[in-house]
Amino acid sequence: MSLAAAASGFVVLLFLVQGQDDWGVTFTSTEICAVKGATVEMSCDYKHPTYMYGNNLTVQETFWFIKDLVDLTTVKAYTDRVQYSCDGKRCTLRIRDLRKSDSAVYKFRFITNPPEGRYSSPTGVTLSVTDLHVYVSDLNSYKKMLTCRSDCPLPAHPTYVWYKNGHDIGIATRSHSGNFQYEDSISCALGGFEDFLSDSVYPPKPPSLSVSPSAEIMEGSSVNLTCRTDANPAANSTWYKRNGNPALLSLSKESQLVFSSIQSSDSGLYYCTVENALGKRTSKDIGVDVKYAPKLLSVSVNPSGEIVEGSSVNLTCSSDANPAANYTWYKEDEDSPLHSEQTFTITDFRAEHSGNYYCEAQNTRGRHNSTVYLNVASSKFIIKCCGSLSGSYMLSDKFQSSWGPSLASIGSLGLHWKASVILSKSVSTFGVLITVLPNTSLQNLLSMFRWVEIW
Structure with a gap:
């Protein structure tokens, strides 16, 4: 079926005389809309003077062109798809298997003898090649309205064919409504051009x-x-x-x-x-899963506060890391690691344990460390001693130890001797710090000082 006959039914014929001195080309239609894949025909009538330079004019050649006066039959994109025919002074161009790229303005040229007698139409036929599209709109939350549309005005009153999942559903109107399932696929075509379907419309497939x-x-x-x-x-x-x-x-x-x-x-x-x-x-x-090196590293000490000599101390290292961090404990100025778990325990804390400890958190993405300082608590100079003696004694607030440093203004300390102790000592920048341990006597305690007043 040719679309030319249908097209001529809705386009007003224009008879425009082109050129001067009775030279001209008149097109039967100046605009044609056709669907992709169809066949279209366009026609024109030409005229020329009977005589030129005293000679009878005879048309020797006719052809159609788009630009540069190149005969369409020689253009590769149109090979085996175009056909010319002339009947008297009416010539027709037929193009089959239309492509979107065929959309253009088609002009006509004829050449007479003598060669000076030639004429090209300044205007032509505008051909628009369109796809069909199914447009979807909502009627309500359940029903959809489907409309078969083109990009340009098709010939008046065409018939339509609708397909669901490849099967003709017997609807010939431009639009129809219905309920659709996820597996449904809908397309349309023009009656007589059923081989040239629109692209199918369908709901989204399960996303990946x-x-x-x-x-x-x-x-x-x-x-x-x-x-x-x-x-x-x-x-x-x-x-x-x-x-x-x-x-x-x-x-x-x-x-x-x-x-x-x-x-x-x-x-x-x-x-x-x-x-x-x-x-x-x-x-x-x-x-x-975002991987990252240890961060937000922290160290906690349990028990918190002052560390009593001889007590147990737990150091725990925590961090935010992915993958999870491995932990190693070190003491400052010591090369060998102390422990390779998140918590490090010192069971009997002594003065020599004092110092900086740091934990290193490490995973495949990097490492980070944090330091904590530990120190044994100083004695408060409350000395309980000597169950073999009785009575109460006062220790002067002025004394000097046998190793030199003096401690000023410590106040009077009451001593009530109730148990046997021995004395260990350490020196701070503020004076002598005294820690009492078992198994000594008051006399041993007093003998460790150069002088002491008791009253």
Whole structure:
């Protein structure tokens, strides 16, 4: 079936005389709309003077062209698709298997003898080659309205053919409504051109997710999450984070969620929804696990506060890391590690244990350390001693130890002797610090000082 006859039914014939001195070309139609894959015909009538330079004029050659006066039959894109025919002074161009690229203005040229007698139409026939499209609109929350559309006005009163999942559903109107399932695929065609279907429309297929790069995700790196589906019309994508903010980002017709510098807080489960006019689908979850070196490192001491000599002390190292960190304990100025677990225990803390301790947290992404200072608590100079003696004694607030340093203004300390002790000593910048240990006598205690007053 040719579209030319139909086209001539709705386009007013224009008879425009081209040129002067009775030279001219008149086209039967100046605009034609045809669907891709169809065959179209366009015709013109030409005229010329009977005589030129005293000679009878005879047309020797006719052809159609688009630009540069190049005969269409010699253009590669039209090979085996164009055909000329002339009947008297009416000539017709026939183009079959129309392509979108055939949309153009087609002009006519004829050449007489003598060669000076030649004429090219300044105007021509505008051919628009269109696809058919199924447009979807909502009637209500359940029903859809489908309309078969073209990009240009088709001949008046064409008939239509509708297909669902490849089967003719017996509807010949331009529009129809109905309920559609996720597996349905709808297309349309013009009556008589059933081989040239529109593209099918269908709801989104179940979306799939991917993450790039697919290898281990490092904090600070660029990461793309991609949501893919097959849908027509194209589906809009929306990304969500599970147990997080509701709609993280609406990407319109884009399908990627982009982290230009991903952070540890971005770890979690993500999913996307895809939606077009025919339906909506939700993807499965995809996990994002951001790896990073230990950070927020801290050291805790238990018990807290002053450390009593002889007591047990626990040092615990904590950090935020992915993968989980391994811990190693060191003492300052010592090369060998003390312990290789998160908690390090000193069971009998002595003065020689005092100093800086640091823990090193390490994983495959890096390492970090933190330091804590430990020191044994100083004596308060309350001396309990000597169960073999009785009575109460007062220690002068002025004394000098046998090793030199003096301690000023410590106040009077009451001594009531109730148990046997021995004395150990240490020296601070403020004076003599005295710690009492078992198995000595008051006389031994007093003999350790150069002089002491008791009253």
